[in-house]
Structures are given as structure tokens and as C-alpha cells.
Amino acid sequence: MKHLTITFSVVLFSSxxxxxxxxxxxxxxxxxxxxxxxxxxxxxxxxxxxMPSENITFLIQTPVNDLRTEHIVILNQAFKLVSKRLSEDDSISIITYSGFSGIALNQSSPKDLKAILYAIENLKPSVKEFHDDGIELAYEFTKENFMEDSVNSVIMIRNPKGSRDEEEIVQHVKATKKRTNVVLITAMALLPEIISVIKD
Structure with a gap:
């Protein structure tokens, strides 16, 4: 597990x-x-x-199987809101990581609500090809589909009750904080809950 945590940190840094x-x-x-x-x-x-167009990759942390019903409800409401706030000129994608990793929705218009909600309600079946690391996949995907003159972003949607043990990542940050600031910057960007650890 220690090796897995170190690998995870390296992938985050490179991403x-x-x-x-x-x-x-x-x-x-x-x-x-x-x-x-x-x-x-x-x-x-x-x-x-x-306003410039948006190109958003939503990166959803998953358990080994599909999300729990209450989380699907939250995501449904959230993406309905995204659909109302963005325009046809924008694009969104959905990628999963942790329990299973893959592309659940390729670049689509935020107005294509039917396809978006189908992907949310059927995350695992929507993934055509599973990958070892969803975080790396999300950044590679965003890089390959980078839109000039747009705001390109990855929004990580963390599931505190997901399968990855974030406490192990916190412990790794504690052990490495005297050796490097890079891991700390990465951790602050992607795991806000460990900021309190950094301040100690």
C-alpha cells in the first residue's frame, strides 16, 4: 500500500x-x-x-461498483445545474478514478442532458475501456482535447466514502513534507482536507 501511495503522489505531481x-x-x-x-x-x-468557452473534464471518484443512490441524486442535480449555466459553445467530459477508471462521457455539449444523465446513472457500464489510473487519464484526455481560447479545467469530485484510503495519502504527505514542497502543492490542489496537516 505504501508503494501505491507513493505512485499516486508521483502521478498527481506529473499531472x-x-x-x-x-x-x-x-x-x-x-x-x-x-x-x-x-x-x-x-x-x-x-x-x-x-465570456470564454469552457472545456471541463469532471473527474469522479468511485467505489469499486457504481455510486450510492444518494450520490447519483446529487450528481444528477449538479449536472442539470451545469447544463443550465453553460452554453452550446462549452463542452464537458466525465472520467472516473479510484474504484474503476475510465472515460464515462467523451466531450459533449452541456445541453445534451440525456447523454450526461445516462452516463451518471450508469457510470461503470458507460466506461468502454478501463484504465489503471483515472487521474492520469483525465489529464491526458484534457491535454489531447485541449481547446485554444477556452478555459480548460479538470474538476475532481471527491467521494470521502470512496475506495481510496485518503488517510494513507495524508501520512505520505507528513513523511515527505520536509523533503519536498512539490507533493504539498499537489496535495493542496487536489485534497483540500489535508491542508490542516501541512500547517502542523
């Missing part, structure tokens, strides 16, 4: 470096706070809006 090179924003939110997060961070666009 952040790649994202910085291509100016891919990274945001992180717990699934329980997702709706509030969308209200606060995704502006509603009007027909005459001059």
Missing part, C-alpha cells in the same frame, strides 16, 4: 506539471458540496455573453 504547461486549471470538491461549488464557480452564460 499537475502537465496541466500547468497547457494552462489546465485544477479544482477539487467533495461530492456533498458539489451543488454549492457549481453555483459559486460556474457562471451562468447568456446569449450575448462574451
Amino acid at each position: 499537475i506539471v502537465t496541466s500547468q504547461e497547457l494552462n489546465i486549471d485544477t479544482k477539487s470538491v467533495s461530492i456533498d458540496n458539489l451543488i454549492t461549488f457549481i453555483v459559486d464557480t460556474i457562471d451562468r452564460k447568456t446569449e450575448d455573453s462574451d
Whole structure:
């Protein structure tokens, strides 16, 4: 498990470096706070809006099987809200990580609500090809589908009751914080709950 945690940290670091090179924003939110997060961070666009288009990859942490019913309900409501706030010029994708990793929804219009909700309600069956690391996949996917003159971002939707033991990651950050600041920066970007550990 220690090797897995170290590997996870290295992948996060390399993903952040790649994202910085291509100016891919990274945001992180717990699934329980997702709706509030969308209200606060995704502006509603009007027909005459001059805001740049959005290219968002949603990266959802999953258990080994599909999400629990209450989490599916939250995601359904959240993506309905995303659909209302974004325009036809924007695009969203859905990728999973942790319990199972893969592309559940390729780049789609946020207005294609039927396809989006189907992917949410059938995450595992929607993945055509499973990968070893969903986080790395998300950044590679975003890099390959990078849209010039758009705001390109990865939004990690963390599931605190998912399969990855985040306490192990916290312990790894504690052990390495005196040796490097890179892991700390990565951890702060993707796992806000360990900021308190960094401050100790």
C-alpha cells in the first residue's frame, strides 16, 4: 500500500506539471458540496455573453461498483445545474478514478442532458475501456482535447466514502513534507482536507 501511495503522489505531481504547461486549471470538491461549488464557480452564460468557452473534464471518484443512490441524486442535480449555466459553445467530459477508471462521457455539449444523465446513472457500464489510473487519464484526455481560447479545467469530485484510503495519502504527505514542497502543492490542489496537516 505504501508503494501505491507513493505512485499516486508521483502521478498527481506529473499531472499537475502537465496541466500547468497547457494552462489546465485544477479544482477539487467533495461530492456533498458539489451543488454549492457549481453555483459559486460556474457562471451562468447568456446569449450575448462574451465570456470564454469552457472545456471541463469532471473527474469522479468511485467505489469499486457504481455510486450510492444518494450520490447519483446529487450528481444528477449538479449536472442539470451545469447544463443550465453553460452554453452550446462549452463542452464537458466525465472520467472516473479510484474504484474503476475510465472515460464515462467523451466531450459533449452541456445541453445534451440525456447523454450526461445516462452516463451518471450508469457510470461503470458507460466506461468502454478501463484504465489503471483515472487521474492520469483525465489529464491526458484534457491535454489531447485541449481547446485554444477556452478555459480548460479538470474538476475532481471527491467521494470521502470512496475506495481510496485518503488517510494513507495524508501520512505520505507528513513523511515527505520536509523533503519536498512539490507533493504539498499537489496535495493542496487536489485534497483540500489535508491542508490542516501541512500547517502542523
